[in-house]
Amino acid sequence: MTGIEPDTKDWTWVLGEPCSDCGYDAGSTRPDDVAGRIRHDADGWVARLAGASVTERPAVGVWSVLEYGCHIRDVHRIFAERVRLMLTEIDPQFPNWDQDETAVADDYASQDPSTVADELERAAADVADVYDSVPADAWSRRGLRSNGSEFTVATIALYHLHDVVHHTWDVSPRR
Numbered sequence: 768m769t770g771i772e773p774d775t776k777d778w779t780w781v782l783g784e785p786c787s788d789c790g791y792d793a794g795s796t797r798p799d800d801v802a803g804r805i806r807h808d809a810d811g812w813v814a815r816l817a818g819a820s821v822t823e824r825p826a827v828g829v830w831s832v833l834e835y836g837c838h839i840r841d842v843h844r845i846f847a848e849r850v851r852l853m854l855t856e857i858d859p860q861f862p863n864w865d866q867d868e869t870a871v872a873d874d875y876a877s878q879d880p881s882t883v884a885d886e887l888e889r890a891a892a893d894v895a896d897v898y899d900s901v902p903a904d905a906w907s908r909r910g911l912r913s914n915g916s917e918f919t920v921a922t923i924a925l926y927h928l929h930d931v932v933h934h935t936w937d938v939s940p941r942r
Contacts, residue, residue: 809891
């Protein structure tokens, strides 16, 4: 995983303004639409991960489709865990997750694309089911990241969706 600059940005700003890169606008998205969008996006990842050049990095310092697929799989797993905590505990603090450390430790670049596609599809279905199960009166339940960022179930769903949309944009051809 050498050559990849760790992402140290705090992306929570996307909850208040559209992303100038991918165009995602949390303000125009309903939290209860997130599950369907995650399921739909997973279908695209399954197709991408079957591509011939899935392991090739498009440029120095840029993840391959496989590496992004591994990351999205893990993002779905992390957010499913966090939302479950928010639904079962009062104001939980989420365990820290270093995405760059995980990418190195789990050697994303050498994972099997077919296995990753299956795991991503299952993780997406699982987290989508979690979002679908949120009772109407629970969208305002809170949770805290280790850096102090506060989320509700609604805002974490929108934040999660940005990660998904943004990384789909990352691997999409630019015209």
